Amino acid sequence: MFVGMDFGTTNSAVAxxxxxQAAEVVHFATSAGPAQTLRSVLAFDAARRDAHHNIVPLxxxxxxxxxxxxxxxxxxxQSFKSYLTSRLFTGTSILGRTYSLEDLxxxxxxxxxxxxxxxxxxxxxxxxxxxxxxxxxxxETEDDYATGRLVEAFAKAGISDVVFEYEPIAAAYxxxxxxxxxxxxxxxxxxxxxxxxxxxxxxxxxxxxxRPEDAIIxxxxxxxxxxxxxxxxxxxxLSAHFGKNDTYLSDGKSLPMPAWIYAKLERWHHVxxxxxxxxxxxLRDLQRHxxxxxxxxxxxALIEHNLGYHLYRAVERAKLxxxxxxxxxxxxxxxxxxxERRIARSEFETWIxxxxxxxxxxxxxLLDTTAIPAERIDRVFLTGGSSLVPSxxxxxxxxxxxxxxxxxxxxxxxxxxxxxxxxxxxxx
Numbered sequence: 001m002f003v004g005m006d007f008g009t010t011n012s013a014v015a016x017x018x019x020x021q022a023a024e025v026v027h028f029a030t031s032a033g034p035a036q037t038l039r040s041v042l043a044f045d046a047a048r049r050d051a052h053h054n055i056v057p058l059x060x061x062x063x064x065x066x067x068x069x070x071x072x073x074x075x076x077x078q079s080f081k082s083y084l085t086s087r088l089f090t091g092t093s094i095l096g097r098t099y100s101l102e103d104l105x106x107x108x109x110x111x112x113x114x115x116x117x118x119x120x121x122x123x124x125x126x127x128x129x130x131x132x133x134x135x136x137x138x139x140e141t142e143d144d145y146a147t148g149r150l151v152e153a154f155a156k157a158g159i160s161d162v163v164f165e166y167e168p169i170a171a172a173y174x175x176x177x178x179x180x181x182x183x184x185x186x187x188x189x190x191x192x193x194x195x196x197x198x199x200x201x202x203x204x205x206x207x208x209x210x211r212p213e214d215a216i217i218x219x220x221x222x223x224x225x226x227x228x229x230x231x232x233x234x235x236x237x238l239s240a241h242f243g244k245n246d247t248y249l250s251d252g253k254s255l256p257m258p259a260w261i262y263a264k265l266e267r268w269h270h271v272x273x274x275x276x277x278x279x280x281x282x283l284r285d286l287q288r289h290x291x292x293x294x295x296x297x298x299x300x301a302l303i304e305h306n307l308g309y310h311l312y313r314a315v316e317r318a319k320l321x322x323x324x325x326x327x328x329x330x331x332x333x334x335x336x337x338x339x340e341r342r343i344a345r346s347e348f349e350t351w352i353x354x355x356x357x358x359x360x361x362x363x364x365x366l367l368d369t370t371a372i373p374a375e376r377i378d379r380v381f382l383t384g385g386s387s388l389v390p391s392x393x394x395x396x397x398x399x400x401x402x403x404x405x406x407x408x409x410x411x412x413x414x415x416x417x418x419x420x421x422x423x424x425x426x427x428x
Contacts, residue, residue, distance in 0.1 A: 001121040002426055004170065004418025005112050006129045007105065007150075009081045009192030009227065010385070011037040013415035014112040016121055019427070022177060023419035025412045026115045030061040037411045038115075039064060040081065040108055044094045047072035055095055059111040067309060076309060078269050079227065080104050082193050084149050085134050085142035105153035113157055125161030127422040128154065129414050131194040132166050132221030163425050166219055167191065168198035170417030174409050175381040176202040177420070183378040184217070186400070188363070189414060190384030190392065195359050196221040197366050199377070218370035222362040224355045226386045230315050231266040232351040233343070237330065238315075239265060241339050242302065243295030248286050257286065265299075268315075271308030280304070301336045310334050322348050323388045349391045360395045380405045383413040 002017045013036060017023040027034040043063035047070060048056045058066050067076040075094050083089040083101055091100040113123045134146035147164060154162045168189040175185065182203035189196045199217035206215045239245075244262045247254045261279070264270040274280075280300065287296040302311065314332045321328035322345045332339040349356070367374065380396045387393065387407055396405055409416065 002419055002422035003116050003121065003123050003126045004128070004415050004420070004422050005109065005126045006167070006170070006415040006418060007081065007108055007112070008040055008129075008414075009079050009194075009225075010040060011192070011411055012040045012108055012112060013037045013412055014116050015412070015415040015419035016116055016119060017419035017423050019423065023174075023416040025415055026112075026119060028060060028115060031065070035061075038108070038111065039078075041076065041078045042080075042104060042107055043067050043070075043077075044075040045070050045072060046074065046095055055097070057107050059107060064309075076269075076272075076306075077104065078309070079192065079267075082227070084146040085136040087145070102149055102153040102156060105150065106156035109154055109157035109159065113159060123159060125163075125422075125426060126154075126159055127163045127165050127170075127418045127425055129167040129170055129418055130164045131191070131223075132168065132196040132198075132219045133194070133223065135194070135221075135223035163422075165418060165421050166196065166198060167194075167414045168196040168219065168221075169200065169216065170415075170421055171381065171383045171409070171413040172198055172200045172202060173417030173420040174383075174413040175379075175406070175417075176206070177416075179203045182206075184372070184376060185379045185381055186363075186366075186377050186396075187381045188383070188387065188396065190225050190382075190386035192226045192385070194221055194223050195225045195362065195384075195386070197363055199366060199370055199372055217372060218366055220362050220366040220369075222358050224358050225384070226319075227267075228355050229319060229348075229352050229386060229389065230268075230312060232355070233315050233318060233330075233348065234266045234268075234311075235262075236351040237341055237343055237347070238311075238339060241295060241341070242299040243290070246290050246292065246295060248289040250289065258282075261299075265302075268308040268312035271303060271311075272306065274303045275306070298337055298339075305334070305337070307334050307337055311339075318343060319348075319389070323390060345390070352391070356391055356395065359392065360399075363395065363399070374400050377404065382407040383409050385410055 004015045006013045015023045015025045025036045028038050038060040041063045043058040043066040044055050045066040050056050067074055091098050116123050134143045136142045168187045171189045172187045182205040185202050187198045197220045201215040239262050246257055264274050287293045318328050318330045327344045330341045330343050380400050
């Protein structure tokens, strides 16, 4: 059996393919029933310990359940894939123990491995997904550094033989499984942290090529995707509720609220970083010097009650609503924090305008570098969560025509394609 693993910023998945069988995605048990994806989250609950009194890390649904319903001290981590490019993030102390970033990634990978092995498959080697470009926050490419960290993480998880494949190429393999004729396809894969693109020749004729990689015409990627869209909803739609646009008096001067506080708010997993005595004292002091203290009180409650995860789940729901309709009523009601705001799709599209432009420019750059005109592309395959956003789909409809667009497998296409790619790699 051949195994493909998609360790994602938001969700992860694992799939298994037989020598002559289609890839099947492994399911994970949740309170809502079997799920095809695993949330890429960890929780360290002080109350959950093994026989040696060591804290047992919790993964996926179990981590969320502990975070939402646990009575004791609980540390919750998400989106740590985005730190693979950071040379500053080497580790973190969690309830008295230090974990490297590689340790944290290994916990997710090991969970995926055990899920696959529960299907009767011994997992010793895998093909794993990676974005086309690992881009650091400063804009520089950190491909070798990030993949090196992933190799170490997989080894810690008991997998020493790992081959990496670009995620959009894996999605291409998923799309190809339904083809009966050759096509030149633009694959667009929208994850939580990156948007990746691949121009590739697919279909029965690909098997006649000397090497599978000869079918790849070109690849491109940009460090913008679903997480960035979420941040814009918080920045433009919600931060004012927490006092971002307020001013405070200092020595008779009216000054804006500190921007760095609201920059943390835009990344939900950074909200916990504001829960320090120094920051809380600063906010209490600022609260005494603003005209309306209520927004700062709401921000303090959000921080002290550790509601960042809840807020971003509400943001995700609003984004999904805006993909289906022209507006939504955003409502976040976790006492003592209450936020209500009607958001129109047109507003949201304005907020993410910069990101949409970057995505479109990346696609145009791929067409330019490969010298493939749009009319020579037979099909555009969109996958990943943000492919459901109408303004994202519109980029491709304008450029290639709505009739050329296909979509599907939003959360499992990469894992399925990786398993098919593993069959090629390890059967050679």
